[in-house]
Amino acid sequence: MQKLAIQGGKPCRDTDANPWPKWPVWGKEEEQALIEVLNSGVWSYNGPKEIEFNKLFAEFTGTKYAICTVNGTITMQLALEALGIGVGDEVIVPGLTWQATAATVIDVNATPILVDILEDTWCIDPTAIEKAITPNTKAIIPVHLYGAFADMDAIMEIAKKHNLFVIEDCAHKHGGEWKGMKAGSIGNVGSFSYQLSKHLTAGEGGSMTTNDADLAEKLDALRNVGRRPEGDSLIGADKGIGDYGDDGNFIQSGNYRITEFQAAILIEGLKRLPQQNATRDKNGAYLNEILKEIPGVTPLKRDDRETKKAYFNFAFRYDKSEFKELPIDKFRAALEAELGIVVDACYEPLNNCDLYVPHTKPSRHKLNESYWNSIDPSRFSLPVCERIFKEESVCLHHKILMGSQEDMDLIATAIRKIFNQAEELMA
Template structure:
């Protein structure tokens, strides 16, 4: 048997910290220049919409809603789910601080539970134990490219009528049981910050399969405007085909 790299054997891949990050290419540089010169940078620009659609599809989700970063995505997800003052949200004790801060930003209380030693992600049994009448949601984090046990976590959440927001900041393109991460919970939250697998410097996206949540997510990030409304063109009421409760 060959020797482990840790013990002096030949590594099977180049250590990630030996690669300049984020990776750059002439092709991406040309695309960025093209976009820059088009002046269509924001307000739901065609390239923004194209990326949202492609990214959501890749992960098996119906909607993608671009945001400024992967903390705001968590915050908007909780806001869109109606979570706030007096509510508790279960988060894993091992994660980046943004997971818990987003819960605080909407006025709710983060409740920390321990991780599983095998996955480094939230322990479903500990999650179940932390549930009480104030609990409204859970944020499993797919940490460092590992995956939280979505089968168990979603089963418990469904039984207890809790919302699930997957924090997929470290897990772009990950697949759980044949379908992309971020499409299993009510909302999937991703970060495109400089150190992430797909990087834009700063940015984030929320994925969801729920039409009503998609509308609420868009309005939450964009001063109440529904998707499709132009600058200065805010409309009242839900978009066509959608009835609000």
């Protein structure tokens, strides 16, 4: 039996001779588009590239309006502001997500209510949402996490029953579909990120999507220093918003605009995205099937209602009892050594997360003692989040899914190699 790479043996993949697919992906198209923007002298502020991308992304997501912003954190903050959410309001968010999902709620002086997740998808638990609703609840932020889709049927039913807004956090789900509806088109607002690791990227950036014209006007103004939409700056999938009369400011805000350089890159990336998603979906489905054959490895559930997959990372659950009680940190380290790629845990649960620490900013967030206590993350119990993070989560960058079927076989081979030698690793 071949020795494990972490113990000095030969790895399953020599990444010098056989590197993983690169990320991000770019070509002559991006180079030409960037030079075009450079030579135009129009580098920002409702330029032709931004307007074009907004139109294309609205069409792609099946929404009437798409509005670019500086990043996928501001998208959620502006969505909350546009929906009128603030002091005294509560917003329900999953306990397992990037810290910005909850931090933006605090940034509008509302209270994030952290609830637990479903163990088979790592997405927000609809039953936990129901239990967390109070008279102060105003919105739900479901997060489509890693390769899974939040149960939007149950969430929208709850929202309708209790008259709540829904902001979809789609930072991991560009192009995913639920019963034929694209992520970002189901709730009141969709929030997208174009940060470097995302599967549509311009380094940074974000988009907000909606089908509500009045909401779109507010979102556009909030990202543009409070100005009303100008000319064709706010364009839906088929037409502009229309004439609003007074061209003056109508809402207090700041500058959250992207540049034409980012929009140019996004236009070209969007052309590649459907094929990239299809490749990742095909490889992800195949990898899930072969991993099911290995004891102690459980792929995330793919709901039958998810009609089109969009993987951010490839994630699965690990059961150490099938690996001779090998701790998950040792499993991840061994897999990383075999594959030559970073193998991570999932996000830290927000009730004990190094990056979600609102009490470090009393000058901003200590509105009063009651509010200060309400935003203490440690007050929430998230047993499923904590178990997944500490004991079960294994995450690999989505670029692995852009390889070949042989690459997927190799990942399974590496896991089997660790399974067969887990006892030696324990020793």
